[in-house]
Amino acid sequence: MKTSKLVYRPAGLALGFAGGMLARAAFRQTWKWAGHDDDAPDAMDEDRTWQEILIAAAVQGAIFAVVKAAVDRAGATTVRRLTGTWPG
Numbered sequence: 001m002k003t004s005k006l007v008y009r010p011a012g013l014a015l016g017f018a019g020g021m022l023a024r025a026a027f028r029q030t031w032k033w034a035g036h037d038d039d040a041p042d043a044m045d046e047d048r049t050w051q052e053i054l055i056a057a058a059v060q061g062a063i064f065a066v067v068k069a070a071v072d073r074a075g076a077t078t079v080r081r082l083t084g085t086w087p088g
Contacts, residue, residue: 008087019071023064
């Protein structure tokens with residue numbers, strides 16, 4: 001296994017966890033900023049409409065995807081700087 005992969009594995013795990021926490025916080029702030037309740041609707045929340053649940057899911061998915069891509073790219077770029085090779 002390449003050195004860059006060995007370096008990236010634990011760093012990627014830690015970055016993934018941190019990215020998930022960041023994405024969760026970003027989604028909560030976005031949901032509040034959009035003028036909704038403090039808590040986003042859950043799919044099983046019978047008091048919420050289909051539209052509200054699906055919009056919340058789409059916004060949450062988009063935020064998580066952007067944060068994941070940014071964290072993965074930053075981690076890979078850092079590993080390349082440290083090892084000289086791209087992990088992959």
